[in-house]
Amino acid sequence: MSDVQDQQAEIDSDRRAERRLVWQALVAIVVVAVLVVLREWLTR
Amino acid sequence: MTIADVAGTILAVVLVALVAAGAVPALVALFHFLAIPFHAWRNHYGKARPMAPRVAIVIPAWNEGLVIGTTIDRLLQLDYPKDRLRICVVDDASTDDTPDVVRDRAARHPGVVVHMRREQGGEGKAHTLNHGIRMLLEDDWMEALLIMDADVIYRRDSLRKMTRHLADPEVGAVTGYVREGSATKNAVTRFIAFEYVLAQIASRRAQNVVGAVACLAGGAQLHTRENLEALGGAIDTTTLAEDTVTTFETQLRGRKVVFDPHAVVLAEEPPSLDALWRQRLRWGRGNVQLTIRSRRIWFRPSRIHGLGSLAFGLSWFSVFLLPAFMIGASIGLIGLYLLDSDLAAVAFRSLWVVVGCAYAFSMIFAAQLDAEIGRIAWREILLFPGIISLVVMVVAFYPGLDGWLLSQVGVEMTPTLRATLDLASYAWISMSMLAAWGVRQVDRTRARWLTVPLLYLVGFGPVLCAVTFAAYVAEARRLDRVWEKTEKTGRVAG
Numbered sequence: 001m002s003d004v005q006d007q008q009a010e011i012d013s014d015r016r017a018e019r020r021l022v023w024q025a026l027v028a029i030v031v032v033a034v035l036v037v038l039r040e041w042l043t044r
Numbered sequence: 045m046t047i048a049d050v051a052g053t054i055l056a057v058v059l060v061a062l063v064a065a066g067a068v069p070a071l072v073a074l075f076h077f078l079a080i081p082f083h084a085w086r087n088h089y090g091k092a093r094p095m096a097p098r099v100a101i102v103i104p105a106w107n108e109g110l111v112i113g114t115t116i117d118r119l120l121q122l123d124y125p126k127d128r129l130r131i132c133v134v135d136d137a138s139t140d141d142t143p144d145v146v147r148d149r150a151a152r153h154p155g156v157v158v159h160m161r162r163e164q165g166g167e168g169k170a171h172t173l174n175h176g177i178r179m180l181l182e183d184d185w186m187e188a189l190l191i192m193d194a195d196v197i198y199r200r201d202s203l204r205k206m207t208r209h210l211a212d213p214e215v216g217a218v219t220g221y222v223r224e225g226s227a228t229k230n231a232v233t234r235f236i237a238f239e240y241v242l243a244q245i246a247s248r249r250a251q252n253v254v255g256a257v258a259c260l261a262g263g264a265q266l267h268t269r270e271n272l273e274a275l276g277g278a279i280d281t282t283t284l285a286e287d288t289v290t291t292f293e294t295q296l297r298g299r300k301v302v303f304d305p306h307a308v309v310l311a312e313e314p315p316s317l318d319a320l321w322r323q324r325l326r327w328g329r330g331n332v333q334l335t336i337r338s339r340r341i342w343f344r345p346s347r348i349h350g351l352g353s354l355a356f357g358l359s360w361f362s363v364f365l366l367p368a369f370m371i372g373a374s375i376g377l378i379g380l381y382l383l384d385s386d387l388a389a390v391a392f393r394s395l396w397v398v399v400g401c402a403y404a405f406s407m408i409f410a411a412q413l414d415a416e417i418g419r420i421a422w423r424e425i426l427l428f429p430g431i432i433s434l435v436v437m438v439v440a441f442y443p444g445l446d447g448w449l450l451s452q453v454g455v456e457m458t459p460t461l462r463a464t465l466d467l468a469s470y471a472w473i474s475m476s477m478l479a480a481w482g483v484r485q486v487d488r489t490r491a492r493w494l495t496v497p498l499l500y501l502v503g504f505g506p507v508l509c510a511v512t513f514a515a516y517v518a519e520a521r522r523l524d525r526v527w528e529k530t531e532k533t534g535r536v537a538g
Contacts, residue, residue: 007094010201011208014306015089021249021413025081028409032401035441039397042442 052383059379063391066373066473070402072362075355077406079250086253088302093211097187098128099203099266100180104172105146106136106165108194111312113145115194116157120149123200124207130185132158133194134176137165169262170286174278181269181277189267191279196263197225197310205307206266216271216299217291218307219257220264221245223414225310231496232320234421235504236313238410238428241417246410248303250359256350257301258360260294262287264309271299283337285330292338295349317487317495321511328515335364367513370474377470385466392470396440403429403437423500430503433476436469476506477513484510 101119105112112133119131131153133146146159162175173191180186188210190203206218221244224237244261251257265287267275274297280289294301314320342360344352362369373395380388411418411425418425427434439446446465447457455461479502487495499507 004094007204007208010205011089011092011094014205014304015087017306018084018087018089021081021084024412025078025409027412028405031408032405035404036401039441043444 056380056383056387059376059383060387060391062372062376063380063395066369066376067395067398069362069366069369070399072358073406074402076247076250076359077402077409079253079355080246080409082253083249088209088212088215088252088300088304091212091215092208095207095211096125096128096204097207097210097268098130098185099124099188099190099207100130100132100186101190101192102173102176102180103131103133103192103194104136104169104176105133105138105142105194106172107138107140107142109138109141109145111195112142113149115197116146116149118197120153120156121200122198122203124203126156129156130158131156132160132176132180134160134162134172136162136167136172136175168281170279170281173286174281177272177278181273187269189269189272191262191265191267192309193263193311195312196222198264199308199310202264202307202309203266205304206264209302209304210266210268212300214300215302216268216274216294216297217260218266218302218304219248219260220303220307220309221248221305222261222263222311223308223417224313226312226315229420230315231424231499232317233313233315234424235428235499236320237417238421238424239504239508241410241414242406244303245305245413246406249305251356252303254350254353254355254359256295256353256356257291257303258356259288260291260301263311264307265290267294268299271297274299283330283333284326285334288330288334289337292334292341292351295351296341298348316492317484317499317507321484321507321514324508324511325514325518328512329518331364331512332515332519335360364512367474367477367509367516370477370509374471374474377473378467381467381470385463388470389466392466393440393443396437400437400441424504427500428503429505430476430499431501432472433503433506436472440469476502477510480506480510481514483507 103112103115108115116131116133119129120126122129131149133142135143135146143159143161146157150157150159160176160179162172165172177189180189188207190206192198202220206220209215209218222240224233224240226233229237248257267290271294275290275293280286280293283289291301314323338351341351343354343357345354346352350356377388377392377395380391407425407428411422429437450457450461483495483498483502484507486492486498
């Protein structure tokens with residue numbers, strides 16, 4: 001990849017890829033929330 | 045209320061505070077990880093542009109005959125204009141075939157591969173680098189300098205993905221994701237692979253968001269010529285943490301340091317616990333030296349740099365002082381147990397609920413950041429704190445589980461057994477570091493076949509904490525600052 005436009009497209013693609021972080025964080029939050037709810041339920 | 049009552053109350057408050065302080069590193073880590081999603085918006089890609097400055101790559105090499113040929117060959121395959129690339133190997137008086145390998149490549153690629161020979165070597169990596177940097181600064185050809193290690197393998201697009209950030213004139217240096225790349229992975233390298241996910245593509249993204257980067261990876265640091273000249277045209281040689289010192293000095297002079305998680309390079313990491321310990325002890329001692337040297341920076345916000353921010357300071361010290369926090373939590377819990385065992389139990393459960401939630405969030409999040417490492421190292425991700433700590437965490441999270449489990453195997457939870465388990469759990473928080481030191485000792489004996497099972501039992505996290513503690517001790521005893529080379533075999537995948 002040597003064309004300037006292709007490289008700019010690569011920069012844009014890498015920037016868009018960072019949006020995945022939001023979903024990945026949400027997955028982690030949901031799992032932790034399930035663990036906490038399970039704890040509350042089991043220790044009632 | 046008698047004086048004894050007042051003294052008892054004060055002591056209880058101090059002990060509770062010690063336990064609560066034990067949760068600080070976990071809370072800071074949680075805050076740090078919660079900052080990562082903001083990298084979706086707060087990143088440097090908006091200011092990045094396609095750019096191909098004339099890059100000199102400097103590779104310090106001492107007896108790197110096994111790896112240097114492959115490293116140069118892979119650099120020659122970089123997707124980067126060849127007339128804008130110069131690969132300079134600074135041969136630190138090697139006694140193996142390093143000079144022959146480099147001269148062979150230099151003959152085949154004249155003007156691109158350069159062999160720089162130091163006849164008197166052995167002073168360490170920073171001195172070797174400085175020899176090369178001095179020579180490169182003698183003419184105007186170099187516009188940017190890439191510092192790397194002899195065993196690091198660059199992907200074709202790695203350099204291009206780093207240079208694009210230099211389009212922003214405020215940037216002084218760029219670093220990439222150094223990924224564990226051993227062709228044959230074992231438990232130690234898998235633990236390291238995941239540790240690098242935590243320390244690099246997780247933590248450095250958060251540092252990009254906060255606006256202060258802790259360290260340019262030694263195997264992938266790209267500097268502008270202006271930055272290098274502002275640093276005095278040389279890398280620091282007074283500490284064992286030359287990479288971190290360079291990172292700090294760059295930012296202290298008002299230049300940005302950028303981490304690009306998509307610029308990936310592969311490195312072979314120590315395959316044994318003993319080799320890892322020696323490498324990390326050097327890093328740890330360097331960090332002790334740097335922490336003391338930077339005493340006028342911490343928690344003093346500046347308009348010039350972000351190193352003095354509260355967020356960066358908390359992040360730095362929560363890792364740097366982790367052994368102290370762990371020892372403090374153990375002392376607090378055992379002291380509380382002697383005062384009031386019920387209060388100790390509540391404090392212990394509260395501590396582990398906070399730590400457990402922060403740990404679970406960090407691990408689940410980080411495991412997704414590099415899906416391949418997540419797949420290869422799932423056991424090491426799960427057992428990062430060790431089986432014992434994991435059991436303690438689960439039991440603290442779900443009180444009564446231990447009693448129920450014991451009843452399933454016909455063991456009754458007597459008061460004596462309860463007290464023994466409680467005290468052992470309280471002590472384990474700090475004793476895990478001693479156990480980790482013990483595992484390293486086992487790795488130096490003929491019983492090293494026990495290292496891996498013991499490592500899973502004790503955990504990799506406690507090993508890192510124990511090395512940090514050993515670094516405090518080594519610096520306090522002013523042991524010789526010897527630069528020790530990590531042995532490499534050249535078996536890197538990819």
